[in-house]
Amino acid sequence: MLFNTLSVLKKNDNSTHQPFQFSYLTILGLITALLLITGCDLTDSDQDATIFETDFRSENTDWDPFYTGYTVSDEENMEFDNGIKPLPEPLNSSENGYYITALNRSDNVKMLLRNRIDGLDPNTTYSVRFTVRFATEEPSGCAGVGGAPGEAVKVIADASEVRPEPIIENEGDDGYYLLNIQYMGDSQEWYQNAIMGNIANSRECEDGEEFEIKEVTSGLSHSTVTTNENGEAWLMFGTRSGFEGQTELYYTYFKAEFRK
Template sequence: MKKLVLMLGLPFLFLSCNDDDKEVVPPPQMELNDQFNGDKRGWTAGFSDYPVKMESDWKLEEGIANLPAPLDTQKKGFRISGNNHSDDLFMYFKKKVSGLKPNREYNAAFTLEFASDAPSEGWAGVGGAPNAVSVGIGVVPVEPKTTVDNLDHYRMNIDKIQQKNDGKDMKVIGDIGNGTDKVGYKLLTKTGEFKGKTDANGNLWLIFGTDSGFEATTTLYYTSVKVKLTEVTPAK
């Protein structure tokens, strides 16, 4: 009888061990759908490529605001604005994503929706036309930060886009031209994909933004950003 009781108890012992040892495996995909209709949804705005202590002269501004006319002014967006004096102002947004597999490569498919008033053709400007502002996306394992270089200018700690040129950590997916030859805000959609690796804790940082070749004021309203992260299967 003792032998029978012992044998009956074994399956429950194995089941108990399996439950305790069960490992939580991060999903191979993760999707973000952030609508900027009332708050920043965990995104942080920043600026780079301008002299130290010149924020007021460059009129650097960011925050949630109502959309401008002729768009629906009852709706909101994440507004970012700057007056580019150096032909090179970088305005960006970043967000940390956690819960992914550590030290793995992920493909990030971005869909950005934003409002721009820059004509696509027929206009010229100082340093470049109003639409000479490139849109870029990126994925990095470290937090993108604005740092100060030895010339007292703010620079990024990652290899970002440089106007129309890709960087190691970002790539260009278009410009801010509104698709017309007239000044006026239009909603635009830009899409693109970029691959990046997570850190040892399964974290990565998403970044998108604009690099300007137009030496005047650019003001954009981002209404949404969608990102689909898919684990890249290693080649066999």
Template sequence: MLRLLFSAAVSLLFFVSCKKEEGNDQPTTIHSDFSDGKDGWQAGFSEYNGDNVESYELEEGIAILPSPLDETKTAYRISGMNRSDDLFMYLTKRVQGLQPGVTYHGRFTVRIASDAKSGGVGAGGAPGESVGLGVGLTVDQPTSSPDENNFYRMNIDKIQQCCTDGDDMVVIGNVANGKDEYEYTLIERTGEFSAVTDHQGVLWIIIGTDSGYEGKTTLYYSNIEVILEKT
């Protein structure tokens, strides 16, 4: 009888252990619509001169969607004037509770309001097609800091303008609105990226634009979804 009870207990422990392990394999979904604020996202800027930062008109924060979109909804607004031929504007968020030292594959869906018409013309490039949108996952927190010349640069290998991937990010499209007029329109871009978590099971999500257009870009991130799955 004792042997049967011991055998049953071992079987139960094995079953619970297996179920727990299976649970850890479930995808982790990060979804933000910014209806209740920044939801843990942080904005930043890079590729600009700190000596005359005011001229870049850098702005970020939660704002109401612009007309003709639904003005009862909010989004994460980020804006800047590209005076360096390569202004980078980004959002980043820390994700914890993942398994340490494991590769996670991220599937990104990003909805942005952009007023850059398709086929537009501007200094340095088109206001839509010359502004690349990229996504990535990193172990280190993405940050921007000044070099010896007070020029702000990223600590990660980001995308370069519309068309070049970095080690830590990939280009998933541009910000052209798909119309022949300068009108705010919701556009959707999707992409994928993989990275290995640190020893605490942490990754940082980064989503950003790198501009070849030498003018002002103002975007509204209305919805971000990232699904992380173990590979």
């Protein structure tokens, strides 16, 4: 039986043999340590997840870009641009990325992508983990107006029951574009929970700007979403900027892992 102790022979200083006993718990601990050392994961596996992923390097995409976090009157001066483009040098220009940019006159602009997915169980609550990979030219440790051009531009992601989209607060020249899903509850709490990392790459500020690929991954339960009766949900990812300048990114890969 597993609960019986097992005996092995251990040689002592007098070359005699005495039994050395391992308990069941000791053996279980050794097995667990061995599995961890060899890279096995006892609690988490892709086999337990429903995965949605996009490789922007080689695929056309149905991801829809949009922007929030700026005044209506500034819209024509934000220098918005987006779409599939070849990756910039020194990266492999034979591969594509999803290019998105804005000039952050508001010190709060969000550059976002959204997509509706299906194939999940209807009326079911899932936890979601995200992985986002992108090309960024912003070095670490630089100063900038409003914030650092790397560290102050936060990567964010969320899953939602409703379509993420801009809503307008106030009217006329005072109108301001907000993100609807952020303002369905505590807006600051939502934002802090949505953050995955920032866009600063591995170069130091004195090394200058040069595009590198960076990947950020969230925790296992970064977001929680309940599907509708058709097993659908919305995904959204992008950045929120505290740097009052232009940011240019090329997204190359996105993954969302859904677990019940």
